[in-house]
Amino acid sequence: MAIPFSYSYRNLWNRRLTTALTVAGMALVVFVFAAILMLAEGLQKTLASTGSWDNVVVIRKGSTSEVMSGIEREKAALLETLPGIAPAPGGRNLLARELVVLICLRKEETGSPSNVTIRGGGALSLDLRPQVKIVEGRPPRPGTYEIMAGSGVARQFPTVRLNRTLRFAQREWRVVGIFDAGGTGFSSEIWGDADTLMQAFRRPVYSSVIFRLRSPGDFEPVRARIDGDPRLSLEAKREVRYYEEQSEIMAKFLRILGYSLTVIFSIGAVMGAMITMYSAVANRTSEIGTLRALGFRRREVLAAFLLEALFLGLFGALAGLVPASFMQFLTVSTMNFQSFSELSFRFTLTPAIALGSVGFALLMGLVGGVFPAARASRMEITRALREA
């Protein structure tokens, strides 16, 4: 017969202050673990949801981002005639030539400069991105000095408001619309008309060409065709894949940071659990003797103390995850190392992170409890009873 559950957790309740302190230590480790993984997850989710599976991004071979790339007009025209592109209403192909550059704006809270992405699009850019929705005003008209700003940009930069103007490239640009692109990277961009922006910036080349595939599965032949054409020396990627790549380095940095920090931090918390459990065993020597005398076996005593340690871990997990889940209301805006531009994203809690945190906390409890529990189970009945 096993020692009942209640024996384990009542003991924790009996020594509330000690239990609370141990749990607090573990909870903080769980909080850091969960929060940093949530940050990495949020970054990746944002960029992964930016792209669409059936869209293709074409950039110059060797470039790692649209900002670095350049596509001459004649190459863009060649791409326009590729087979396999979905048709747009009006008989044209669903394709947009885009310009992507960075401009330097100052942030609201800190006044510090940051790089904001400006995307010059074509007539079909909005059709290619159904997730982009105008929430205020209207889209900019081609051929005019009009722009619209993503909701993330409007939140961060005080100069970007509806009907206000921004000055760059020797011109005044009027913000005629604010768009929301949900939790995607486009929310951190400013959009305008590609040809007007190219003239203003005196940049003769596009940055990228985006098109929708006629049938989403037919990416490979299109890619091979673009890759194999020596006139182009361009490279095609699925839009999803392109944006995933943009988050790789930073997400990896955050994950490595998160894992290495929590491993070091957890040593502290495990020590805390060990101290608590050792003293729990030491203080209850006579109780253990009594339990053994009543006929409970060594492994049942071991299980009872391990269970107590696991409870510590479980409470730690819960106490850490609750504040971590509130972090989801926070939006972080920072420079993505790879695209060199400002990107805002949210802490995102996934079931996998929550389960991982609980597992990690239970592991801390287990490691902290195993030696004390072993000591408890190895006690001699007579000696233990005499201790009291």
Added chain:
Amino acid sequence: MIVVLKIILRNALRNKLRTLLTVLGAATAILAFCLLRTMVGAWHAGVAASSATRLVTRNAVSLVFPLPIAYLEKIRQIHGVARVSYGNWFGGIYIDEKNFFPNFVVEARSYLDLYPEFVLTPEEREAFLRDRRGCVAGRKIADLFGWKIGDIVTLKGTIYPGDWDLVLRGIYHGRDRTIDETQFFFHWEYLDEAVRGMMPARAGYVGFYLVGVARPELASRVAAAVDETFRNSLAETLTETEKSFQQGFVAMSSALLLVIQTVSILVVVIILAVVANTMVMTTRERMGEYAVFKCLGFGGGTITAFILGESLVITLAGSVLGILLTFPAVDMIRTNLPNFFPVFNVGKDTVAQALGAALLVALCAAAIPSRRAVRVRIAEGLARVG
């Protein structure tokens, strides 16, 4: 006084296992704290190493827009300008994107004059200046990839397409430990000529001008004069001191820095929980003893001194151990991850902060238990078991 110290030490060693565990816990936490602070310091390395007599001029729109080379002569003529160099971010990849290191093209002679902290031997300097395809790498990346003088280094261009074969003509050392030894640069002229052949429209541009001023006091006046010169031209400029230029970079990832700083404070709270737990347990076990002390006429002050002293001994032992471990740990990170943290040194302020945090933890951890011990009634304390 000596007696009190003796009792504190004896008390700390009474439950050796518990004290050992607490000390180890505190040591790892302080180690983590120091590493995080060092990381924040590494982020600011560029700011710390910047010179007060150097300005950076770039396109006012943003760094991705170039400036015409024709600006060179105009900048040179501005009063107070001692030297001008220029260059571009090249952004080449060595074999794989993972092998990241910053690489530039520069006007070599003026650049080396402007950056005396990059130390080359006179022979290396001459060899680099004479070879159009020559390049110079920092000692750390040369070590990392096993490059020797004369080796061919091939960079894959991301901004300038193609494979670029360069000959390593020099390996620079930093003048001191705060200098980034992971940079890589080659001749702007070489790049520009090649670009002229491939994409004539992009030739004749530079990414930034580096302006050396004669005296630091002139910096702001020269910066304003440069920007005034090019106001309302096709490419307006933004000139700032090297320090604020570098600070701008740091500010761009300020959200990440905030995360790291917050976490470094959380780890202090974690040790606080562990040490406080230990102190709560110790005092609970010794309530009877405290009652005896009170019987003998000792006041609350003495009892508080015992508890606080023990808390201090344990925390400081752990912190000193943690600080001592920081140095080898930082060395290991510096040698193994040179391209993540080019300049990675433990600052004096980091050690001071760690000791300060330890003191704070010791005080806070002793607070609740000593309150309990001081308040306990003698009869109650004597009656208490376990």
